Amino acid sequence: MDIKQLAQEVYKRTNVETTARDVEKVLAGLASSSHFWEVVCAAQKPFSVVAEIVGVLKSEGLVSIDEEGDIHLTQEGMEFLKSSRITPRKDFTCQACEGRGIGLxxxxxxxxxxxxxxxxxxxxxxxxxxxxxxxxxxxxxxxxxxxxxxxxxxxxxxxxxxxxxxxxxxxxxxxxxxxxxxxxxxxxxxxxxxxxxxxxxxxxxxxxxxxxxxxxxxxxxxxxxxxxxxxxxxxxxxxxxxxxxxxxxxxxxxxxxxxxxxxxxxxxxxxxxxxxxxxxxxxxxxxxxxxxxxxxxxxxxxxxxxxxxxxxxxxxxxxxxxxxxxTLSGFERLENKPMPCELYVDEEALIYRPDRKR
Amino acid sequence: MDIKQLAQEVYKRTNVETTARDVEKVLAGLASSSHFWEVVCAAQKPFSVVAEIVGVLKSEGLVSIDEEGDIHLTQEGMEFLKSSRITPRKDFTCQACEGRGIGLxxxxxxxxxxxxxxxxxxxxxxxxxxxxxxxxxxxxxxxxxxxxxxxxxxxxxxxxxxxxxxxxxxxxxxxxxxxxxxxxxxxxxxxxxxxxxxxxxxxxxxxxxxxxxxxxxxxxxxxxxxxxxxxxxxxxxxxxxxxxxxxxxxxxxxxxxxxxxxxxxxxxxxxxxxxxxxxxxxxxxxxxxxxxxxxxxxxxxxxxxxxxxxxxxxxxxxxxxxxxxxTLSGFERLENKPMPCELYVDEEALIYRPDRKR
CATH class of the missing domain: 3.40.50.150 (Vaccinia Virus protein VP39)
Known part of the structure; x- marks a missing residue:
């Protein structure tokens, strides 16, 4: 599979639209960390998408999972990165404010x-x-x-x-x-x-x-x-x-x-x-x-x-x-009324519920 | 004039919609600086709005301008601030990254x-x-x-x-x-x-x-x-x-x-x-x-x-x-064609041209 096909497979599994660039970002994350949560944090993509990207990479033999659950690029995976010109994610976050811009x-x-x-x-x-x-x-x-x-x-x-x-x-x-x-x-x-x-x-x-x-x-x-x-x-x-x-x-x-x-x-x-x-x-x-x-x-x-x-x-x-x-000049207030709503569950939610909408 | 009337007067003069909160932000700026450009920088409002707010405050006797062009709150101005519960602007900008969140x-x-x-x-x-x-x-x-x-x-x-x-x-x-x-x-x-x-x-x-x-x-x-x-x-x-x-x-x-x-x-x-x-x-x-x-x-x-x-x-x-x-999945390109347009001049522009649209 090429990156585009990987993205399509992930879309099929998650029902969340996934681009080649999304896959690329997860791969760039995997090039600098083997810890799933670090990769999720760096990739800035829905949890389910990141999980399935890693899942598909595993089926394709591009990564392997060790006993601790750490994710490692295989030889084939590293060659895939190289041929796709994907490099480890750069981090320039300000250490003083953790990137918020607010001095403590x-x-x-x-x-x-x-x-x-x-x-x-x-x-x-x-x-x-x-x-x-x-x-x-x-x-x-x-x-x-x-x-x-x-x-x-x-x-x-x-x-x-x-x-x-x-x-x-x-x-x-x-x-x-x-x-x-x-x-x-x-x-x-x-x-x-x-x-x-x-x-x-x-x-x-x-x-x-x-x-x-x-x-x-x-x-x-x-x-x-x-x-x-x-x-x-x-x-x-x-x-x-x-x-x-x-x-x-x-x-x-x-x-x-x-x-x-x-x-x-x-x-x-x-x-x-x-x-x-x-x-x-x-x-x-x-x-x-x-x-x-x-x-x-x-x-x-x-x-x-x-x-x-x-x-x-x-x-x-x-x-x-x-x-x-x-709020801008001319701000108009909306009607104040009860609003029933689906709170937590859609296909991008972190929490897994068997009854979730797909 | 109260703050709301000040805002209306500024709107009349600039043709840029101005709220009481805009006036408040300029006043909070004037409470910590007498230098016009520092006030513009802190107020985060269009140049013309800040200039006219100061102009109106001057006509109202709430500020005075010295020979250097510095802006000072008058006694009346300071009382106005106090009664409106306006305090000097707070600054918590991270010194290390100047607020950008990027470490250098x-x-x-x-x-x-x-x-x-x-x-x-x-x-x-x-x-x-x-x-x-x-x-x-x-x-x-x-x-x-x-x-x-x-x-x-x-x-x-x-x-x-x-x-x-x-x-x-x-x-x-x-x-x-x-x-x-x-x-x-x-x-x-x-x-x-x-x-x-x-x-x-x-x-x-x-x-x-x-x-x-x-x-x-x-x-x-x-x-x-x-x-x-x-x-x-x-x-x-x-x-x-x-x-x-x-x-x-x-x-x-x-x-x-x-x-x-x-x-x-x-x-x-x-x-x-x-x-x-x-x-x-x-x-x-x-x-x-x-x-x-x-x-x-x-x-x-x-x-x-x-x-x-x-x-x-x-x-x-x-x-x-x-x-x-x-860009999102399903990105569609727009037509590539010449587009004539007004480049620099509207009522919020910094540059003053006598022929500007008002």
């Missing part, structure tokens, strides 16, 4: 305070597709909002908060008020308890985003922050809730979007939704901004037919790009 | 080589709206392309190259081939001379992007790079040329877009064009990535009715966000 020097005290406050944080659980970001990620997110003028003296809505961004933001002393809408009782209780103990201007309320937004919060906030599940339906519901909560023009929304659970086809569809339907401008897309701390339930929740996948990650491999959107 | 440690040799090679580079001239980016910006751009797998072993098109990106890229030894299409004879000659002297795989050809793309370059490249003039028409022509030059799906385009000459309204229009008409995904928007070296003709080419504007910039204030777009 002025934030050391906040980092320490946050870590101390949250040592007893609730664990990520599968029920709500949880997984939280590293302290450096969450503090950088606070700094990004502050730098863009969206935090100091502002009212912030956090839609879903297993990251505990509400606590990080309010510990900075900058926001006037922070409201958390969150489905998980454990987190609602935890955030309210910490906030009340420290006298922070944070209030957490139980909320399922498929319900309409509480009326008192329609048009109430300056800024919203969320990490939507990555089906197109869930993205639409999350953006609707966030934007409905904003007070008008010149307000901002922040959220993460991965490449691991969203193909660039989906990115394009979602971007169409943002600029056409929601009529906002996308001001920032910062690659690999949010790094997720590895969560306990990963290996039990994903496919188990490939040994190289059932390997404990050696790095915080799951990442998302940071989006910032801004 | 591995690139020191390339930086030095580029600087040595280009000491005698042509000056930026007004005829083609020129202005070139700093060495750190151009080298970071090369590294970004390399990191994303768009440079090593690839064919790169540079559409307009007063930045001398072609030389920087080829000095890295990574691209297989670089073609420059450029309207300025001086640059065509300069690039070809340097390339031939060093045996670099670069060829520069004279080209006006309103003409159709030379047929031999249709579908020839893996990656394109450009810095379009920022009228909607010019953006459309530049993207058409760049995308017409790409070989198919999974290829990438890189370009800068400012806030200084493009409002977020224009960003939204342009983003609609990218995702609807051109059907690409926007993978990165990196704020303030490209820093421009101050050019000699600035003060002679802009409005001279405000003394605070006619001040020599004390910093490289003109910046642009780095966009990366990627």
């Amino acid at each position: 020097e002025k934030l050391k005290e906040l980092i320490q305070k946050f870590d101390e406050l949250t040592t007893d944080r609730p664990k990520a659980i599968i029920d709500y597709d949880q997984g939280y970001i590293t302290t450096h990620s969450v503090i950088s997110r606070v700094a990004l909002m502050a730098e863009r003028g969206d935090l100091q003296g502002k009212k912030l809505l956090v839609l879903g908060d297993d990251d505990l961004l509400s606590l990080a933001a309010s510990l900075s002393g900058m926001p006037a008020e922070v409201v958390v809408l969150e489905i998980d009782d454990r987190l609602v209780g935890y955030i309210n308890e910490k906030a009340s103990k420290l006298g922070l201007p944070v209030k957490a309320i139980k909320y399922d985003f498929r319900e309409k937004l509480p009326e008192e919060y329609v048009g109430y906030f300056d800024t919203f922050n969320t990490d939507p599940p990555e089906t197109i339906e869930a993205l639409e519901v999350c953006m609707t809730r966030g934007l409905t909560a904003l007070s008008g023009e010149g307000c901002a929304g922040y959220f993460g979007l991965t490449r691991t659970e969203a193909s660039l086809k989906k990115w394009n569809q979602f971007q169409q939704m943002l600029v056409n339907k929601f009529k906002v401008a996308i001001t920032d897309i910062i690659d690999n901004f949010n790094h997720y701390v590895n969560w306990d339930y990963l290996l039990g929740s994903i496919r188990d037919d490939y040994t190289f996948v059932q390997v404990k990650p050696r790095l915080n491999w799951y990442r998302s790009s940071m989006y910032r959107i801004e | 440690e591995k690139l020191k040799e390339l930086i030095q080589k580029f600087d040595e090679l280009t000491t005698d580079r042509p000056k930026a001239i007004i005829d083609y709206d020129q202005g070139y980016i700093t060495t750190h910006s151009v080298i970071s751009r090369v590294a970004l392309m390399a990191e994303r797998g768009d440079l090593q072993g690839k064919k790169l098109l540079v559409l307009g190259d007063d930045d001398l990106l072609s030389l920087a890229a080829s000095l890295s030894g990574m691209p297989a081939e670089v073609v420059v299409l450029e309207i300025d004879d001086r640059l065509v000659g300069y690039i070809n001379e340097k390339a031939s002297k060093l045996g670099l795989p670069v060829k520069a050809i004279k080209y006006d992007f309103r003409e159709k793309l030379p047929e031999e370059y249709v579908g020839y490249f893996d990656t394109f790079n450009t810095d379009p003039p920022e009228t909607i028409e010019a953006l459309e022509v530049c993207m058409t040329r760049g995308l017409t030059a790409l070989s198919g799906e999974g290829c990438a385009g890189y370009f800068g877009l400012t806030r200084t000459e493009a409002s977020l309204k224009k960003w939204n229009q342009f983003q609609q064009m990218l995702v609807n008409k051109f059907k690409v995904a926007i993978t990165d928007i990196i704020d303030n990535f490209n820093h421009y070296v101050n050019w000699d003709y600035l003060l002679g080419s802009i409005r001279d009715d405000y003394t605070f504007v006619q001040v020599k910039p004390r910093l490289n204030w003109y910046r642009s966000s780095m966009y990366r777009i990627e």
